[in-house]
Amino acid sequence: MRQAGLIVYKAHQAVLPWIKPGVSTHELDDIIESAIRKMSATPSFKNYNGFPAASCISINEEVIHGIPSKKKILKEGDLVSIDIGANYKGYHGDSAWSYGCGKVSEETRRLLEGTKASLFEGLKQAKAGNRLSDISHAIQMYAEGLGFSVVREFVGHGIGKNLHEDPAIPNYGLPGRGVILRPGMTIAIEPMINFGRKEVRVLADGWTTITADGSLSAHFEHTVLITETGCDIFTTQGKEE
Ligand code: MG
Ligand code: MG
Numbered sequence: 001m002r003q004a005g006l007i008v009y010k011a012h013q014a015v016l017p018w019i020k021p022g023v024s025t026h027e028l029d030d031i032i033e034s035a036i037r038k039m040s041a042t043p044s045f046k047n048y049n050g051f052p053a054a055s056c057i058s059i060n061e062e063v064i065h066g067i068p069s070k071k072k073i074l075k076e077g078d079l080v081s082i083d084i085g086a087n088y089k090g091y092h093g094d095s096a097w098s099y100g101c102g103k104v105s106e107e108t109r110r111l112l113e114g115t116k117a118s119l120f121e122g123l124k125q126a127k128a129g130n131r132l133s134d135i136s137h138a139i140q141m142y143a144e145g146l147g148f149s150v151v152r153e154f155v156g157h158g159i160g161k162n163l164h165e166d167p168a169i170p171n172y173g174l175p176g177r178g179v180i181l182r183p184g185m186t187i188a189i190e191p192m193i194n195f196g197r198k199e200v201r202v203l204a205d206g207w208t209t210i211t212a213d214g215s216l217s218a219h220f221e222h223t224v225l226i227t228e229t230g231c232d233i234f235t236t237q238g239k240e241e
Contacts, residue, residue: 001160001186004041004093005223005234007086011035011055012097019099021076025057028082029068036086044085044092044163051207056083056096058208063192063200063217064096064154065207076102079112081219085163092163094188095235096221107195108216111148115193115218118143122171122189126224126231132167132178139191140172149198151217154209156189159223181226186234190221 014035015028033054036043043054051067058066058081059074066072066081074080083096098112121142125134140150156169167179171191194200196215203210211217224231 001091001093001223001225002234004086004088004091005095006093006237007036007039007041007088008084008093008095008223008235009237010039011084011086012082012095015082016099019074019080019101021074021102023074024070025059025066025068025072025074026070028057029053029055032082032084036084039086039088041086041088044087044094045083048163054084057081058217058219060216061211061214063151063194063209063211064219065209067205067207074101077104077108079104079108079216079218081217083219083221090161092159092161093223093235094159094163094221095223096190096219098218098220110146111193111195111216111218114143114146114148115191116220118191118193119189119220119222122191123222123224123231123233126181126187126189126226128181128183128226128228130181131176132169132181133173134175135189136170136173137175143171143191143193149194149196151192151194151198151200153200154192156187156221158186159188160186183226183228185226186223187226188221188223190219192217192219
């Protein structure tokens with residue numbers, strides 16, 4: 001799982017220089033898929049419940065599950081959320097990151113920084129002895145404290161031999177609920193935070209999820225291992241990202 005996580009991180013690093021105006025989300029997805037395959041892994045999302053691409057790429061008011069397309073061309077100032085999963089030798093890694101395309105507005109910058117920070121607030125609670133919803137509560141308190149709202153319909157999850165396993169990990173709720181976290185558990189924590197209201201809806205393609213009020217949304221996710229003292233982030237190379 002550690003290797004699968006590193007592959008996901010490296011796929012994010014591979015696509016990063018290409019997030020610029022004029023590039024289509026299909027091109028970004030191609031770069032991601034070939035990066036994953038070069039590292040002897042397969043994209044976890046491709047054909048998952050019929051999803052047609054290697055990554056989910058969601059722009060601005062799109063929250064998650066955006067389908068890469070030749071018709072979707074990045075513009076200066078876009079907020080681009082990229083979710084990548086990789087299967088290496090039967091184990092999965094899953095990580096989403098939101099990026100600014102070129103120079104972004106002050107609102108976009110605040111949402112990007114706030115959502116990323118909410119993920120790390122959640123990760124601080126990801127340690128043995130805590131309960132699952134301690135993570136959820138920390139994320140909600142932090143994001144709402146900034147005046148943002150937390151998406152309810154989509155949540156984090158256990159991960160391992162399957163991309164999505166129990167337990168579900170909401171990004172909201174009261175603390176002290178749910179299973180007690182134990183060393184060896186592997187989970188994906190993934191706040192989806194809206195600039196405006198929390199409601200979302202799914203478009204007619206059956207995948208793309210947008211904010212109901214059309215406001216911006218950001219998404220940050222890491223796959224982690226619970227340890228005695230905290231958590232080990234698998235989808236990174238040691239730096240904060
Ligand atoms: Mg993901
Ligand atoms: Mg996930």
